[in-house]
Amino acid sequence: QVQLVESGGGLVQAGGSLRLSCVASGRTFSTYDMGWFRQAPGKERETVAIIRSTGGSTYYADSVKGRYTISRDNAKNTVYLQMNTLKPEDTALYYCAARRGARIYTSPREYHYWGQGTQVTVSS
Secondary structure, three states: OOOEEEEOOEEEEOOOOEEEEEEEOOOOHHHOEEEEEEEOOOOOOEEEEEEOOOOOOEEEOOOOOOOEEEEEEOOOOEEEEEEOOOOHHHOEEEEEEEEOOOOOOOOHHHOOEEOOOEEEEEEO
């Protein structure tokens, strides 16, 4: 089992940047695929970005391609989400999540372990 704690959220103006971090407990972080997801009020949780356990493969939602970058440091048990050129529609509670798997999974329903979330608010 893995426990996840996100940080780095906040209030930023449109066009600004934020870097989210998610620290995992345990010694097996390097065996988990990691994902960032977000949920805005009244909307379903959606996938933002996924990174495979080795960091060798990534997936991005079309809405964030070219603006967001997911990365990980297995030595620090941490996954990051660099968010640039933020837009008001990026406002949401951002979660990180983990799962093991033989292939990349892109649906939030397929992730087993979740953090508590960090709020990102982008003002216009």
